[in-house]
Amino acid sequence: MKVDIDKKTVRIRFLDTHKFSDVDNVPENITKGDFIVIETEKGEELVLVVGRSVPDVENPSPYRFIRKATKKDISIFEKHEREAERALGLCKKFAENLGLKMNLLRAYIPLNRSKIMFYYVSEGRVDFRQLVKDLAKKLRMRIEMRQVGVRDGVQMAGAIGVCGNQCCCSxxxxxxxxxxxxxxxxxxxxxxxxxFTGICGRLMCCLAFEIDNYSIRKDLPEIETEMEINGKVYRVKDYDFIREKIYFTTETGEVISYSFEQLDQLGIRKKSPCENCNMKNGGENRIEQ
Incomplete structure (x- = not known):
């Protein structure tokens, strides 16, 4: 798929999974907050535009822009949502009668009614062949069961995290x-x-947000290491990776701080393994400027 230079790429959010993606070749008059209709592997879908994006020439979007959503499109979507909600209740009833261990999250019907999808979470594989037969007989539609992970489930349903805010995934x-x-x-x-476990039962996603900030740790002197800066001896007390500072205690117990940038300007570095050889001869564990 080629990107039309007279058009633009937009960031979208799917209304069933709440996941984000991009769509290329969208008219310039489409703006944030608009609903558009696109073609995906699920059929024709109504999606929300959340902003502009940068086109990826090497990996263009697999989705095709069809049109800006009309009042009729939105009305059909809302009608399908009500129908899907009833179908979800039916699916839960059938699954319970069959003794299937699955947590059904939601049902979704694309605009062109190509199928009805049921999203669910399960710890293992589920034999839902009979369930699909029962649903197809009752709903008279093509049935598709989609298993998602627990984190995807929270993203779809939405939740409040331990921080008191909406979960980042949603x-x-x-x-x-x-x-x-x-x-x-x-x-x-x-x-x-x-x-540090989130609503989904997995480690919280926010633990990965700042991990790159801590990559400098390997270049910093170890805690309790003695250092000599400008002729004075300091002992490393603590790091603050958010403020990018390192704290020292002086020989008199005073606490002072240097920014990581200041350390770099002073040429302070972590002691290399070969420098520790002096320790064997009674030398002090000291890093000098």
Whole structure:
């Protein structure tokens, strides 16, 4: 797909999964807050424009712009939402009768009624063949079951996080980064994953937001390391990666701070392994300017 230079690329949000993506070749008169109709693998969909985006020439959007949404499009979408809600209730009833272990989140019908999709979360695989047969017989539509992850489920449903704000995934996250326990240590946080578990039961996505800020840690002197700066001896007390500062205590117990930029200007660096050889001979663990 080629990007038309007379048109633009916009950022969109899907109304069923609440995920973000881009659409190329959109007319210039389309602005933030407009609804447009696009063609996707699910059919014709009504989506929300959330802003302008930069076209990716190497990986163009797989979606095709059809038109700016009309009142009729919005009316059909709302009608389908009511129909999908009833279908979801029916699906939950059938699944319960069949003893299927699945958490059904929502149903969705595209504008052109190409199919009806049921999104669900499950810890394992679900044999829903009979469920699909029962639904198809009752709804007389093509049925598609889509399993999503627990984080995708929260993104779709929306929730309030432990911080008191809406979960980041339901507000702006377009893809889920890997979050692991090692990030707690890197950010000087207590090694207790339960304190940093989100609504979805996984480690909170925000742990990955600032991880790049901590990459400088490998270049900083270790805590309790003695350093000599401008002829004075200091001991490393703590780091503040948000403010980009390092705190020292003087020989008299006074606490002072230097910015990471100031350390760089002074030429302060982390002691290399070979420099630790002096420790074997009783030398002090000291880094000099």
């Amino acid at each position: 507000v702006f996250i377009d893809k889920f980064d890997t979050v692991n326990v090692e990030m707690l240590e890197e950010q000087n946080l207590p090694p207790t994953p339960t304190k």
